Amino acid sequence: MSVRALSRSLRVLRKPQNIQAFSTRSNLRAADHGDHYDPPTGWLFGVKPGQKYVKEGWENIWYFGFVGSLLVAGVAYVFKPDTSIQTWALEEARRRLEAEGILEDPEKDQKN
Numbered sequence: 707m708s709v710r711a712l713s714r715s716l717r718v719l720r721k722p723q724n725i726q727a728f729s730t731r732s733n734l735r736a737a738d739h740g741d742h743y744d745p746p747t748g749w750l751f752g753v754k755p756g757q758k759y760v761k762e763g764w765e766n767i768w769y770f771g772f773v774g775s776l777l778v779a780g781v782a783y784v785f786k787p788d789t790s791i792q793t794w795a796l797e798e799a800r801r802r803l804e805a806e807g808i809l810e811d812p813e814k815d816q817k818n
Contacts, residue, residue, distance in 0.1 A: 744752065753759050803809040 747754075749755070751759065800809065804811050
């Protein structure tokens with residue numbers, strides 16, 4: 707390796723003195739609004755024994771929304787149409803057998 711190539715590689719590797727790392731800049735502004743960490747207190751949910759838990763404003767909305775969405779999903783699941791291949795194949799086989807005269811038409815018995 708030549709001296710010229712060695713000096714060039716050292717210049718590239720050397721960090722300029724006027725540039726600081728991003729995380730150590732003291733004038734860096736952040737929009738975090740302070741520390742949001744609540745240190746552990748040792749009490750269940752942070753409530754001391756004998757004190758009443760005070761609900762926050764979002765809790766009731768979340769509870770009713772979650773339970774309501776589960777109920778709506780359950781009703782939709784119960785009343786969804788049957789689109790399985792087995793049901794279709796059974797109905798198609800029944801239609802074909804009735805058309806060939808092997809099975810009797812069940813509606814024919816109800817009319818008489």
